[in-house]
Amino acid sequence: xxxxxxxxxxxxxxxxxxxxxxxxxxxxxxxxxxxxxxxxxxxxxxxxxxxxxxxxxxxxxxxxxxxxxxxxxxxxxxxxxxxxxxxxxxxxxxxxxxxxxxxxxxxxxxxxxxxxxxxxxxxxxxxxxxxxxxxxxxxxxxxxxxxxxxxxxxxxxxxxxxxxxxxxxxxxxxxxxxxxxxxxxxxxxxxxxxxxxxxxxxxxxxxxxxxxxxxxxxxxxxxxxxxxxxxxxxx
Amino acid sequence: xxxxxxxxxxxxxxxxxxxxxxxxxxxxxxxxxxxxxxxxxxxxxxxxxxxxxxxxxxxxxxxxxxxxxxxxxxxxxxxxxxxxxxxxxxxxxxxxxxxxxxxxxxxxxxxxxxxxxxxxxxxxxxxxxxxxxxxxxxxxxxxxxxxxxxxxxxxxxxxxxxxxxxxxxxxxxxxxxxxxxxxxxxxxxxxxxxxxxxxxxxxxxxxxxxxxxxxxxxxxxxxxxxxxxxxxxxx
DNA sequence: TATTTTTGTGTAATTTTGAAAAAACCTATA
DNA sequence: TATAGGTTTTTTCAAAATTACACAAAAATA
Numbered sequence: 376x377x378x379x380x381x382x383x384x385x386x387x388x389x390x391x392x393x394x395x396x397x398x399x400x401x402x403x404x405x406x407x408x409x410x411x412x413x414x415x416x417x418x419x420x421x422x423x424x425x426x427x428x429x430x431x432x433x434x435x436x437x438x439x440x441x442x443x444x445x446x447x448x449x450x451x452x453x454x455x456x457x458x459x460x461x462x463x464x465x466x467x468x469x470x471x472x473x474x475x476x477x478x479x480x481x482x483x484x485x486x487x488x489x490x491x492x493x494x495x496x497x498x499x500x501x502x503x504x505x506x507x508x509x510x511x512x513x514x515x516x517x518x519x520x521x522x523x524x525x526x527x528x529x530x531x532x533x534x535x536x537x538x539x540x541x542x543x544x545x546x547x548x549x550x551x552x553x554x555x556x557x558x559x560x561x562x563x564x565x566x567x568x569x570x571x572x573x574x575x576x577x578x579x580x581x582x583x584x585x586x587x588x589x590x591x592x593x594x595x596x597x598x599x600x601x602x603x604x605x606x607x608x609x610x
Numbered sequence: 611x612x613x614x615x616x617x618x619x620x621x622x623x624x625x626x627x628x629x630x631x632x633x634x635x636x637x638x639x640x641x642x643x644x645x646x647x648x649x650x651x652x653x654x655x656x657x658x659x660x661x662x663x664x665x666x667x668x669x670x671x672x673x674x675x676x677x678x679x680x681x682x683x684x685x686x687x688x689x690x691x692x693x694x695x696x697x698x699x700x701x702x703x704x705x706x707x708x709x710x711x712x713x714x715x716x717x718x719x720x721x722x723x724x725x726x727x728x729x730x731x732x733x734x735x736x737x738x739x740x741x742x743x744x745x746x747x748x749x750x751x752x753x754x755x756x757x758x759x760x761x762x763x764x765x766x767x768x769x770x771x772x773x774x775x776x777x778x779x780x781x782x783x784x785x786x787x788x789x790x791x792x793x794x795x796x797x798x799x800x801x802x803x804x805x806x807x808x809x810x811x812x813x814x815x816x817x818x819x820x821x822x823x824x825x826x827x828x829x830x831x832x833x834x835x836x837x838x839x840x841x842x843x844x845x
Numbered sequence: 846t847a848t849t850t851t852t853g854t855g856t857a858a859t860t861t862t863g864a865a866a867a868a869a870c871c872t873a874t875a
Numbered sequence: 876t877a878t879a880g881g882t883t884t885t886t887t888c889a890a891a892a893t894t895a896c897a898c899a900a901a902a903a904t905a
Contacts, residue, residue, distance in 0.1 A: 380700045383659045385620035388692070388703050424618045427701065431692035455690040455705045457623070457666035465615045466662065468623050468703070470690045523754070538883080556863065558884080573871090580871045580882045773852075790854070791894065814903045815852045 389469040390435045391422035391506070392450065393513035394443075396478035396493060397530040399539065402546040403493040404510065405476065407442060409503055418494075419503040420510075422469065435472045442491070444484050449475040449529040453509075453516050461505045473513045475529035496546075521547050525566050528587045536574050536582035537561070566591050624704040625670045626657035626741070627685065628748035629678075631713035631728060632765040634774065637781040638728040639745065640711065642677060644738055653729075654738040655745075657704065670707045677726070679719050684710040684764040688744075688751050696740045708748045710764035731781075756782050760801050763822045771809050771817035772796070801826050 394405035406418040423438035425431065435450050450472045457468040478493070494500065499510065521527045527543055528535075537558050545551055561567055568588050573581040629640035641653040658673035660666065670685050685707045692703040713728070720726070729735065734745065756762045762778055763770075772793050780786055796802055803823050808816040 380622065380702075383622050384662045385622050386660070386662075387615065387618050387620050388623070425621070425692065425703075427619045427621075428694045430694055431690060431703070452689055454687055455666060455703075457660065457705070459663045459665060467615075468660075468666070468690075468705075470692070470703075519754075519758070536883090553863065554883090555865090555885095556861095559862085578871085578882055579873085579880080580869080580884090582883060771852090788895075789852090790896085793853080795893095813852075814850050815901050816903095817852060 387465060387467045388425040388431075389422050389467050390425060390431060390438055390472060391420040391469050391509065392435060392439055392472045392474045393420060393453070393510055394439075394474040394476055395513075395517060395530060396476050396481065397543050397546060398478055398493075400542060400546070402496045403478065404496055404499065405443070405481070405491060405493055406500070406502075408490045408492075416501055417503055418492075418500045420471070420506050421491075425470075431470050435470075435474075439474060443476075443481065445476065445481060449526065451520075453513055456505055456509060458505070463504075469509075471509045471513065473517060475526060477530065477532060479532060518548060525564070525587065525592055528592075534570065534572070534584040534586050536584060538578075538582055540585070622700060622702045623660040623666075624657050624702050625660060625666060625673055625707060626655040626704050626744065627670060627674050627707045627709045628655060628688070628745055629674075629709040629711055630748075630752060630765060631711050631716065632778050632781060633713055633728075635777060635781070637731045638713065639731055639734065640678070640716070640726060640728055641735070641737070643725045643727075651736055652738055653727075653735045655706070655741050656726075660705075666705050670705075674709060678711075678716065680711065680716060684761065686755075688748055691740055691744060693740070698739075704744075706744045706748070708752060710761060712765065712767060714767060753783060760799070760822065760827055763827075769805065769807070769819040769821050771819060773813075773817055775820070 396403045396405060405421070407421050408415070409417045409419045421439060421442040423434070423441065425434045426437075429437070431452065432450065435452075436446075436448070439448055439450065440446055453471045453473055455468055455470045459466060461467065461469070496514065499507070502510065521544070527540075527547060530543060531539060538554075540561065541552060541554065541557050544557070566588050567585045570584045570586065572584045574584060575581055631638045631640060640656070642656050643650070644652045644654045656674060656677040658669065658676065660669045661672075664672070666687065667685065670687075671681075671683070674683055674685065675681055688706045688708055690703055690705045694701060696702065696704070731749065734742070737745065756779070762775075762782060765778060766774060773789075775796065776787060776789065776792050779792070801823050802820045805819045805821065807819045809819060810816055
């Protein structure tokens, strides 16, 4: 049996993360500058190699930590990419993850800001290898995921206002929603809990802060969190 | 640069397919008996090794062809599994695919029926390694996929009746739908074309055959094919 | 030709959605 | 401190979509 295995050719396995952040207005991606001097304009997803005794998810978390210093980030596997010529240096299969990061928390903790930078999702620079393809797939998955599960909240601070939440969903789906219907829909899920606290300074009136009901979040890993499939406008 | 790559440990990459079929009543999975004599009750997904100059999708198609003789099967990647101890023989990362097969066509073409067999989806035997987990994920994906895209048709013959189609969706979602509402919804998509031909022999009255409008199928790779999220009963 | 089985449809009741208007509340400014 | 201006929030109403529900027509068989 072992012989059958020994006959096979092995290849390298990498993990790469598409890291999403939200700045209150726009969806952004965290990229890292490629290490080569001759190639100053090419940016890359954050990635690294799978180690011998490490699971894929563990590797993704470790690599993310090594790049950003962040632990306990929301990570979800998206797919494996394995075209024979995708990495010109050597045959590599890459397993990609999407990461949802609270941008403020990142900015507090991050150490090596020199080599990393946030980019607007529709103003991305040239990316390494097949990383553009990966990003496109990740955005697609983020959308279909955000309409079924309340994962968008990972991109917001603990407490957030309804207008903030709406901006986030509008950024994710690249569209606009009717405010009245949006809040009605979101509140109807029962996932949101209103606090008595109001946001100060940002707007004249100030909006109430809400937070996510995590019990429901965990128990109702249900279908059909929202149906945002008929947005007001396709932009 | 090459040195950085050379330092890394490689591992084996496999592809495994979860092969779905539909017999008119129930959803089934095609499994293969494990090659070991001492282990007659353990069945396995159909899998094989990734070759040096082959992409992942190509490998999945090739492996499926080698096992079943079928070409041009609907295949879609689901995920990569890579726990360090998932394969006790050697460290292996497995990329899994779901395959949708027309069961009749399979039965016509299949050669080595001795080692393969169809199993009802809720009466599966003990599976190799982490294959049960893979199957569970595949079913989940099949469901969320079938409610967004008309992929279920891959499991039916070219021409099918509305009752057949309903049975299929009921099998996929493990529920029952109201006949009138179901047909209304399906016809409203515009994906179905009614023929003048009737099914003979199966039922007394005989139902009209329909086929899939492939133009629409290909152009409208739209959102929201159906919303079957509120079935009559959850079984 | 009566009986049985299966297909094929329409309508009323309910729920969800889209849109407007008004009320509540804060900030800034006079 | 009164007021104007902007923003959030609630209420309300009509339109649209979805759901629940039952019976007649067609074919096979006895």
